[in-house]
Amino acid sequence: MTPIHEPLSEEAAARLVQVAALSRSSLAIRGGGTRGLNAAPDGADILSTRGLTGIVAYNPAEMTMTARAGTPLEVVEAALTENRQMLAFEPCDLRGALGSSGIPTIGGVFATNASGPRRFVAGAARDSLLGVRFVNGKGEVVKAGGRVMKNVTGLDLAKVLAGSHGSLALMTEVTFRVLPVPETAVTIVVSNLNDAEAVAAMATAMSMSVEVSGAAHLPESVRGRFAGGVLPDGAATVLRLEGLAASVAVRAEKLAATMASFGPVARLDADLTARLWREVRDAAPYADGTPRPLWRVSVAPTAGHQLVAALRLETGVDAYYDWQGGLVWLRMEADPEAALLRRYVKAIGGGHATLLRARPEVMAATETFEPQADAVAALSARVKASFDPAGLYVSPLIDRKQGA
Known part of the structure; x- marks a missing residue:
């Protein structure tokens, strides 16, 4: 059985990471468990943010909030609702489409850069992230950014962590911008x-x-x-x-x-x-209780319908479009057709195709994210080395071929 660690403080989390670094162990970070990926890559322990909860600071007048990473998203949204404020980027909840349970957390929102329909005018989750505290691969606690928009020291570090899916560091606390709810x-x-x-x-x-x-x-x-x-x-x-x-x-x-x-x-x-x-x-049409492959594809707004039309000539697909046509939710009727899909994505000018759902054995054999160009992969490796030089953190999404 995979060991699960649930530190109750940032200090305890840092000590766990230090011990893992000394023993050359691997850690897979788990937030609320909403992605349905219950297994860690082979040989990795699970490091849960479940014990790192609570709103640390909230100033409605300045429209900023600081919360620990494991704080349930519903707790954050309840506090915002009391002041008629919101997360402008509309974080998606894919539990229905993925057939998963768990509780979405604010740390998970930023770790996955979860962004909804307003993203193309209000920005992604990372664009609302003002600061972050995290534990790097050496077990060191690092603070990047600040609690007000004027303090942007280290903001780039925060943006790098947003969307990293737990592959770089353990986020323990996030500070983010909120906006008024429209009348x-x-x-x-x-x-x-x-x-x-x-x-x-x-x-x-x-x-x-x-x-x-x-x-x-x-x-x-x-x-x-x-x-x-x-x-x-x-x-x-x-x-x-x-x-x-x-x-x-x-x-x-x-x-x-x-x-x-x-x-x-x-x-x-x-x-x-x-x-x-x-x-x-939330991709509600595809919350159908089936494992039929589900893709989330980001392309130029004028190219999404071209992609779907090309795919329909060769395979069975169902689709709808968000972000003015630039986000395509694609459900394949049989196989994921990863090679075919990614070939067409490249042909229409490029983009990103992310496999969200399929049968377990198919998920294990398919790259979740769009393969990186050599130059981008080299840059990603350097970023990984700066945050986590020993490769302590592994991600069930990014490293699923290693056994997740």
Whole structure:
């Protein structure tokens, strides 16, 4: 049975890492366990952040919060809700799509750079990260960044750790920016557009001075699995507007008038808007209880539909688009087709294809992330050496071929 360590303080975590470094052991960091990866790479102990909980500091007036890495995301969001504030990047919750359980943690949010529909206008999780405390591969506690935006010392270190999936260091505490919750929201729905037409419509909407905060296209194959099935018949191109009620009303009229030239237009109220965009964020159509391969593909906004069209000529796929078409959620009907998918991603100008779900034996045999170019891989190796010179930290996602 794999040993699991749950330090209750940063100091205890540092001592555990020091002991592991002296004994040349390996450690796999686990947050809330929401990724469904319960096994560590061969020979590694699990180092859990479960005991590192609590909000350390929260100043609503300065719109910053500091919390220990193992703090449940729901605790953070509850505190923010009391002050009508939010995490602007809308961290996704993929437990339904992955068929996993666990509790999302704020450290896990930043470790995976979990970002939702507002990412293309508000930035990713890493863009809200102001500072971090972490334990490096030598067992040293390091502080990077600060609690206010004016103090950006070491901010680059924080950004490097965001999205590193526990492969560089153990984050013990994070400081991040929050924003006010919009007073209201509305979604403009344009019906019956094909994928290419939808990309054109979204580009037009983004070029307007109406401040679209969400732009997605839901083909007919998935449209009925969103918002309780209340979307109009046909493919749905959905555009979100947020802000003060009077401003949203004016902007919605302007956007609807322009979108009418593309197809039939309808609107969703604030409650349905909130539901719809949660489901877009969390890949809800693919929370189907199956192990059919699920990919998250990031490409140029104008290239996503080209990728899907090319794949449909050779294999069975289902897809929908977020980030104005630049984020493609792809479910394969049989095999992951990693080589085929990545060949097409390269052909359309490049991007990143991440395998999120498949049968265990398929996951173990497939590279989770887009293979790096030689120059990028060399840079990544140097970064790894600076944080963790002995290679103490291993990631079940990055190092799954070693036995996870």
